Amino acid sequence: MAEATEPEQTPRELTMSRAMVEAIATEMRDDEEVFVMGEDVADYGGIFDSTEGLLEEFGHDRVMDVPISETSFVGAGVGAAQAGMRPIVELMFADFFGVCMDQIYNQMAKNTYMSGGAVNVPMVLMTAVGGGYNDAAQHSQTLYGTFAHLPGMKMVVPSTARDAKGLMHAAVRDDDPVVYMFHKRLMGIGWMPAPDGPKRAVPEEPYTVPFGEADVKREGSDVTVVTLGLHVHRALDAAASLVDDGIDAEVIDLRTLVPLDAETVLESVRKTGHLVVVDEDYRSFGVTGEIVASVAESDLDALEAVERVALPDVPIPYARPLEDEVLPDADDIEAAVETVVE
Amino acid sequence: MAEATEPEQTPRELTMSRAMVEAIATEMRDDEEVFVMGEDVADYGGIFDSTEGLLEEFGHDRVMDVPISETSFVGAGVGAAQAGMRPIVELMFADFFGVCMDQIYNQMAKNTYMSGGAVNVPMVLMTAVGGGYNDAAQHSQTLYGTFAHLPGMKMVVPSTARDAKGLMHAAVRDDDPVVYMFHKRLMGIGWMPAPDGPKRAVPEEPYTVPFGEADVKREGSDVTVVTLGLHVHRALDAAASLVDDGIDAEVIDLRTLVPLDAETVLESVRKTGHLVVVDEDYRSFGVTGEIVASVAESDLDALEAVERVALPDVPIPYARPLEDEVLPDADDIEAAVETVVE
Amino acid sequence: MPHSTELEEMYGDMVTARHYEERLQEEYLEGKQPKFDISAGPIPGELHLAAGHEPAAVGVCQHLDDDDTVTAPHRPHHVAIAKGVDLKRMTAEIFGREAGLSGGKGGHMHLFDPDVNFACSGIIAEGCPPAVGAAMAADKRNTDAVAVSYLGEGALEQGGFLESLNLASVRDLPVVFVVEDNDWAISMPKERVTDVADGSRRADGFDMPGERVDHNDPVAVYEAAERAVGRARAGNGPSLIEVQVHRRMGHFMGDAQGYRPDEEIERLDRLDPIPRTEERLRAEGITDDRIETLRELATDRVEEAIEWAKEQPKPAPGAAHDDVFVDSPAGPAAAETGGDD
Amino acid sequence: MPHSTELEEMYGDMVTARHYEERLQEEYLEGKQPKFDISAGPIPGELHLAAGHEPAAVGVCQHLDDDDTVTAPHRPHHVAIAKGVDLKRMTAEIFGREAGLSGGKGGHMHLFDPDVNFACSGIIAEGCPPAVGAAMAADKRNTDAVAVSYLGEGALEQGGFLESLNLASVRDLPVVFVVEDNDWAISMPKERVTDVADGSRRADGFDMPGERVDHNDPVAVYEAAERAVGRARAGNGPSLIEVQVHRRMGHFMGDAQGYRPDEEIERLDRLDPIPRTEERLRAEGITDDRIETLRELATDRVEEAIEWAKEQPKPAPGAAHDDVFVDSPAGPAAAETGGDD
Ligand SMILES: Cc1ncc(C[n+]2csc(CCOP(=O)(O)OP(=O)(O)O)c2C)c(N)n1
């Protein structure tokens, strides 16, 4: 587990993508064994700017464009990692996991265990998630639950530039495979406007954000809103407007799903009694169920009311009114909060 | 939705695999458009006897061995189904989903929705699940949560020969894609001893078991044990021995995960107040979380205590003491029941 | 050699497709003023246009009937047009309208028109296996229908394509794989991702005929496809055709193409298949007037489709909950799982 | 041509591997008396034995050092032995003991010996990409290590293999793909699943040298591998070798092989590579006494390993919770997710 080494904040602001790239570049400078591979990561700089500028500094040998054959190159990452290198492999969209999941979940995630710890796989699988820009059913998913359900991979989802940098440092230095999911809407890409939230003061020096520590992004006493990724900002928006109704919401950003910081959630629920779990992934058999169940199982008495806000169990539709209907927004969160505190 | 057409029981007993094959053969006789394809489904009769005897009656054209290239043949099933045929495609082990998940979840499951209902995919994806025979991390999983989380496919898991037959008839006749997961330990294969439970009186004539109706396999008043597949029998064993402690357990067999019969679970919990969810799949972000959360969200007050019994979040180990440690058994269920009713 | 009516049909589809893409580009970009925001405007999301790919579409589809199946990838419009997909409803789909082919649920990467057996998928090479399945259905039913699977040269490396070659080959299925080689997979040039410049050579390892059409010419494609489709229809199994095409626009709208050499972009007009096809028409004795008429017909058809599409109502939000299953809601629990709206 | 010490080494590994498989078969089946129950006895679960495959293992691995990587599929023992995997700890793993290579967590399809860079996976062809990755690491680090990926002929159709050919080829990586063609994939004969009888032709579509060794002979394999490994080590890129081998036993123990023609099974002894290799040894002037000694050494080694393994303690149940991560428990929530024990 990476140590928490967060320094004082400095005023410099970065987009989330710049913060990620800064961490990757630093790790590449410090360690020859770190390299990046993926589709369009070199000259293009990553479709969502996740590798922007790396080619110029590190060249095509360490920032490798690879054929559109995810099983081969994700698996090559596994092989290189087992040989002791530290590959950062980009899967362009998490939605594409279906063409290479065996390498991800049966090899990358299990080899450490299946070898009884004789080998390990220090690899970062970085991938874009999220909808809200009308890219339809095959390019808009978060799939948080799909990845978190299968054992052997750590899983991180930053919501701010500051967390993104610290989590990336921690991911590259981690000796285990880490799935690093960045939400497209948070990257600060020119053509995909981001909420203001994620652009944050980011310290210049390297630091790590430890895995398994949720972050209370807003303290409150009436209701606990648990979420991650883009929806941290949706929840903060909802919390801001709930103030007018006299409701003081606590917003917890899980930051890592594996390991999961159930403790911080539980403590908050013990304080507020009310729980709303918000997720951009499909509702059933996923993140919201897990969070609710973990609280119910640990301290049922602490729980006075609970609601889940998530994508209903439908593929993500294309047209704006349809996508808006199914993606949870701040209003949905407000409504759920009002239901639980009523 | 298939109509419930269960006739009176007759005394004839079949293994689960015979019951499945009987339904498939009947459907193949009735409809030329039904065919079977998979690895070793022809001469071998299916590694787990799921197609035993079909080759003899229907020949190699309708019982097709196909190359070990799951993306191609699962996808061919999708294409044939969209063309109006009714393929039954076998994925030998659910554990292999990683090499073909795109066809399963991005095409088979989504094409109906993405086409706004213009096309549909009447296909059965049949696959073997489950551990308990020391086949280790890549051949022992149930992955119930993984499949149930992703929208667009129905999902059935029989626990008895009687249900297996009726669910297979319903699956083949359904106009939507159905993932039919059969537990190896329940098939009644000579070399893999089954619990006595699944071998049941099976009516000769065809009948359907409707989707979305859980079955109360044992009525009881003190605690609700919700489970599926092999663990229905583990739960019944636990219930039998809990009688000695004066505990009367109700055992609910979900039978289908999609659609999920949350209503039957809720009614039972309203009666007993105590809930134990038992699952052979990984604990986190899966079936147990969903069941607990759905009850908590619908009627928190009905719930006095809850426990989850599932595979901890570790890949499935090989050696007997290790696998026994992580697979839930009747003792684990008893212990959980005792915790909730205490 | 196509006879002159066929030439006219192919040309008509080419100019329809070209005008269509140019107009969609306009509509798309117009909606993203003053600042490019991918989710703004009448056509949101990614948009992959196929200007410069037309010969691959028309040369093959000229041999197909409605009963034949075509699967296309993320860049599907030209193929859809050549296959005879309902242009109005397709356009409405791209504009996210209720009257769209999918009622607005699919968008431009997920066009389904069962009347002409056309479908597409946005995942690289994943249209190949369903095409093999459609061919399997034709084979089992003993019809003479064939299936054609389109893919980009960037998909030549993907497992789903390679597996499909083998499955089609071992079962002698009536499939034609058509590779549109536009030299680029987004920013990756072909030589960076494979050592084999001639993609049709992928067929070699599977005992399948492979043929490359080296210039972006509808007649040459027509002739190669005549052999391949004929072979398939006669029950003699699958083939692979690679066609050299040219991507006249960015990979998707908004792609600044910084990675692309200027000379290459400059060359595009010289390589444009449309004027070259016009020359061919003239050589066949088709008059300039007739060519002009064909162009006008194409333009009118496109304008009409776009106008019609834009007049259609948007889908009601609640429709988002339908069509997960044929018989949605899917059972007693459907209300429970119906989400947060 | 291998010199005589090499011949002896290869023969030694062949008879070790053969005796090993025969003894495992005995142990496995003995534990399943009177009724075959897959989970009973000292070796539970599936067991895939490689008797009859030995030449493919020894002929290639003879060219490898500990620094070279080998990935093997579900039928790995002969390759592991030829690669120099610790026989005692491997055996302990197969018997599910604490001293096993994986402490009993892996079993026979998941053997990992990092000391000699050996790994295997039970998913068809999924060992190929990691082998390409090991070669990529060698390439980046500028060592002369190579990687060898073994697969069965049934894996020739699988996307993961085909993609790996291309990735290795386009980056000129030092990989050798070795296909063990035993004519069967469980019950499916090769001709049912592909039209290409010579699996090495898969290389054709990727501009890679492919070579087939048509008889189950360690010297012929040695020579083909000498070219392929040499090519890889010299930085000249990947190759594909297919070797004809014979499956002397069922696909897994307990497989009654009803699908297999009697004549074929009867032929197996005539095709046994071990007596034929002995003839070769004699031709090279190696005496019968020496051959007998090599056999005895092999037998002793195997017996010793099995005996040792069976004496080892079983793992403590609690160990099942370790090794998910290098630094398990994985964080504050580890206790929470620790399950139901
Ligand atoms: C499995 C998968 N990987 C990656 C992508 C992202 N992607 C979409 S189009 C594209 C490039 C495709 O290139 P090519 O096949 O040559 O078609 P073109 O765009 O040139 O027409 C990529 C990488 C995808 N959709 N699916």
Ligand SMILES: Cc1ncc(C[n+]2csc(CCOP(=O)(O)OP(=O)(O)O)c2C)c(N)n1
């Ligand atoms: C992706 C995948 N599909 C199917 C299987 C099941 N399976 C295990 S071994 C085998 C046959 C393999 O045949 P081949 O590659 O020729 O190797 P052999 O067993 O003959 O040595 C199959 C189908 C698997 N393990 N992985």
Ligand SMILES: [Mg+2]
């Ligand atoms: Mg291209």
Ligand SMILES: [Mg+2]
């Ligand atoms: Mg074989």
